[in-house]
Amino acid sequence: MISAIKGAKDILPAESGKWRRLEAAVRERFRRANYGEIRTPVFEETALFKRGVGESADIVRKEMYAFEDMSGTSIALKPEMTAPVVRAYVEHKLGKSQPLVKAYYLAPMFRQERPQAGRQRQFHQFGSEALGSDAAALDVETIQLAYDLLRDLGLTKLDVKINSLGKPADRAKFVGELRAYLRDREDALSEDSRRRLDVNALRVLDSKDERDQQALDGAPKLADFLDEESRDRFAEVCETLDAVGVPYLVEERLVRGLDYYTETTFEIQSPSVGSQSALCGGGRYDNLVELLGGDPTPGVGFAAGIERILLALENENVAEEKTDKIDAYIVSLEKNPRVAYPVAVELRRAGFVAEFDYLGRSVKAQMREANRLEAERVIFLGGEEAERGEVSVKNMSGGEQTTLPRESLVNHLRETRSA
Numbered sequence: 303m304i305s306a307i308k309g310a311k312d313i314l315p316a317e318s319g320k321w322r323r324l325e326a327a328v329r330e331r332f333r334r335a336n337y338g339e340i341r342t343p344v345f346e347e348t349a350l351f352k353r354g355v356g357e358s359a360d361i362v363r364k365e366m367y368a369f370e371d372m373s374g375t376s377i378a379l380k381p382e383m384t385a386p387v388v389r390a391y392v393e394h395k396l397g398k399s400q401p402l403v404k405a406y407y408l409a410p411m412f413r414q415e416r417p418q419a420g421r422q423r424q425f426h427q428f429g430s431e432a433l434g435s436d437a438a439a440l441d442v443e444t445i446q447l448a449y450d451l452l453r454d455l456g457l458t459k460l461d462v463k464i465n466s467l468g469k470p471a472d473r474a475k476f477v478g479e480l481r482a483y484l485r486d487r488e489d490a491l492s493e494d495s496r497r498r499l500d501v502n503a504l505r506v507l508d509s510k511d512e513r514d515q516q517a518l519d520g521a522p523k524l525a526d527f528l529d530e531e532s533r534d535r536f537a538e539v540c541e542t543l544d545a546v547g548v549p550y551l552v553e554e555r556l557v558r559g560l561d562y563y564t565e566t567t568f569e570i571q572s573p574s575v576g577s578q579s580a581l582c583g584g585g586r587y588d589n590l591v592e593l594l595g596g597d598p599t600p601g602v603g604f605a606a607g608i609e610r611i612l613l614a615l616e617n618e619n620v621a622e623e624k625t626d627k628i629d630a631y632i633v634s635l636e637k638n639p640r641v642a643y644p645v646a647v648e649l650r651r652a653g654f655v656a657e658f659d660y661l662g663r664s665v666k667a668q669m670r671e672a673n674r675l676e677a678e679r680v681i682f683l684g685g686e687e688a689e690r691g692e693v694s695v696k697n698m699s700g701g702e703q704t705t706l707p708r709e710s711l712v713n714h715l716r717e718t719r720s721a
């Protein structure tokens with residue numbers, strides 16, 4: 303037997319309803335804020351992620367599904383969406399026809415991580431990128447959209463954490479001092495952090511290892527290195543978040559390790575999903591478009607993990623509303639599908655969800671099936687009624703039963719259809 307690839311999951315018919323409902327909520331929220339959907343290929347040239355995410359990032363250095371295709375080009379399954387969206391923005395010169403481009407996506411991502419609860423090798427994200435404005439309101443819109451969506455889905459336990467990374471030059475000064483500070487305490491650091499010290503010292507800040515967090519007490523603070531403009535900008539972001547009622551915590555150790563990240567950065571965590579608590583993360587990246595060959599263009603965005611959100615919903619016991627219902631189940635007294643099938647087709651063509659028995663089961667078994675499917679109505683076909691050209695319709699919630707001419711069935715269902 304061949305199984306699915308480790309870390310990749312099937313989404314079976316019984317589960318896909320909650321995916322579709324989540325996706326519909328995502329699309330509706332973005333539509334209201336005037337974001338257009340973007341779909342990019344599942345694979346890209348590996349070079350895009352090396353440049354656009356950075357070779358020091360784990361998702362590129364260790365976790366990328368990269369391979370050579372027949373022409374010898376190195377191809378990678380996308381581990382994230384910001385680089386592909388920015389590539390498309392530059393390639394199609396989207397900024398030429400519109401000064402501000404706001405795009406959202408829903409797509410599978412691929413990372414060779416160690417599979418565990420909330421961590422897969424193929425997983426799904428939705429998110430947005432807004433390119434063309436450095437307005438603080440756009441940083442807030444990004445955070446607020448992510449937050450409102452999670453709230454709308456029913457999550458109540460959410461921690462929004464924000465920080466400002468300032469400008470790359472100020473950050474570089476800070477990183478220099480941080481590195482020097484940590485060098486003096488190298489022995490106290492975790493192995494991971496010792497290794498990161500040279501490649502990406504900033505990432506030591508968000509290490510979850512106790513030893514690292516202790517070593518950081520008394521370390522230089524990034525906020526002290528920001529210039530006045532960045533500080534004012536961050537204050538504006540905070541005030542605007544207050545104005546739209548998004549609660550947040552300023553978390554000075556929240557960072558992103560890559561140079562093109564600028565100013566605002568944020569993460570939304572759910573305390574109900576255990577160690578993989580980040581549901582979404584994002585921030586501003588004013589230098590990325592230029593890095594990928596476009597004119598200098600500011601940008602801001604976020605990405606949220608769908609599997610983790612579904613896990614958080616389950617852990618918070620958010621009740622699921624069932625919408626995939628059967629309007630009518632056709633119970634045939636004759637074991638000949640040619641009797642029931644045309645009725646099912648007629649109802650389906652008229653817009654109803656209709657089902658019947660393909661397995662030649664007894665009337666009792668057909669009724670059991672109608673109950674299992676929670677069909678709203680059962681239609682009885684056959685017997686003396688059929689000889690008189692009639693059918694019976696039973697309302698499964700109220701219990702009442704009506705007999706009517708076969709040809710008025712569709713009209714009757716229309717008239718008695720529940721909202």
Ligand code: AMP
Pocket residue numbers: 382413415420421422423425426427580581582583584605606607608609610
């Ligand atoms: P990132 O692009 O790493 O900032 O991730 C954004 C969000 O995607 C995270 O907050 C998670 O919800 C989700 N995510 C990242 N990696 C995985 C993974 N391997 N499996 C499932 N979800 C993930």
